[in-house]
Amino acid sequence: MSVRGRLLVAGLPVLLGTTLTAALAGQRLALSGAYVPAVALVAAAGLAIAAAGVRAHHPFSRLGPANVVTLVRGGLLAVLAGLAGEGPAVAIAWMAVVMGTTIAVLDGADGFLARRTRLASAFGARFDMELDAVLMLVLSILVWRHGKAGAWVLLGGLLRYLFVLAGWLMAWMRAPLSPTMRGKAVAVVHIIGVLVALGPIIPWPLSASAAALTSGLLVWSFAVDVGRLWRGRNSPQGVESR
Numbered sequence: 001m002s003v004r005g006r007l008l009v010a011g012l013p014v015l016l017g018t019t020l021t022a023a024l025a026g027q028r029l030a031l032s033g034a035y036v037p038a039v040a041l042v043a044a045a046g047l048a049i050a051a052a053g054v055r056a057h058h059p060f061s062r063l064g065p066a067n068v069v070t071l072v073r074g075g076l077l078a079v080l081a082g083l084a085g086e087g088p089a090v091a092i093a094w095m096a097v098v099m100g101t102t103i104a105v106l107d108g109a110d111g112f113l114a115r116r117t118r119l120a121s122a123f124g125a126r127f128d129m130e131l132d133a134v135l136m137l138v139l140s141i142l143v144w145r146h147g148k149a150g151a152w153v154l155l156g157g158l159l160r161y162l163f164v165l166a167g168w169l170m171a172w173m174r175a176p177l178s179p180t181m182r183g184k185a186v187a188v189v190h191i192i193g194v195l196v197a198l199g200p201i202i203p204w205p206l207s208a209s210a211a212a213l214t215s216g217l218l219v220w221s222f223a224v225d226v227g228r229l230w231r232g233r234n235s236p237q238g239v240e241s242r
Contacts, residue, residue: 021079050074058124064117067110137161159219196210
C-alpha cells in the first residue's frame with residue numbers, strides 16, 4: 001500500500017471519530033444544525049489536502065505514529081473550528097479552551113515521535129505548521145466572536161496567510177526560511193495568549209491585554225523573518241538562520 005493509501009486508511013477512523021465527537025458536542029451544547037456538517041466538511045477537506053501532498057514530501061513507506069497524532073490533532077481542530085460559526089456562550093468558550101489546549105499539548109507529541117522513530121519529513125513538518133496556523137486563526141476568531149477583544153485580534157491569526165500572499169506577489173518572499181526557536185516559542189506564547197483571552201473567567205480588559213501582547217510578539221516575529229528574507233534576497237548562500 002502506498003503512503004497516501006496508509007494516510008487515508010488512518011484518516012478515515014479519525015474522520016468518523018471527529019464527526020461523532022461533533023455530534024455529541026452539538027447535542028450537549030445545543031449547537032445549530034449546521035455545526036456537525038461544517039465540522040465533517042472541514043475534517044474531510046483537511047484530510048484531502050494532506051493526502052495530496054504526502055507522496056511528494058514523505059520519503060518513507062510507513063506513515064509513522066507522528067503523522068497519526070497530527071491527524072488526530074486535525075480532527076480535534078475541525079471540531080474546534082466548527083465552534084467559530086456558533087453564537088457566543090460560556091459553555092462554548094470553555095469547550096474551545098479545552099479543545100485548543102489539548103491540540104496545543106499534542107503539538108509537542110508529534111514532533112517527539114517523528115524524531116524518535118526517525119520518520120521526520122518535510123510533509124510532517126508542513127502538516128504540523130499549517131495546523132498551528134489554522135489553530136491560531138480559529139482561536140483568534142473565537143476571541144473576537146466572544147467579545148474578548150476587538151477585530152484587531154484577527155491579525156494574529158491571519159499573519160501566516162498574509163505571509164503566503166506576499167510570497168505570491170514578491171519572489172524574494174518565497175525563499176526557503178529555516179525554522180528558529182524564536183519563531184516556535186512566539187507561536188506557542190501566542191496560542192497560550194489567545195486561550196487565556198478566551199477563558200470565561202478572564203474579564204474583558206485583561207483578555208484584550210493578553211491577546212494584544214501576544215499578537216504584538218507574533219507581529220514582531222514575522223517582521224524579523226521578513227527582514228531575514230529581505231537581507232538574503234541576493235545572497236547565493238540563502239537566508240541566514242537565527
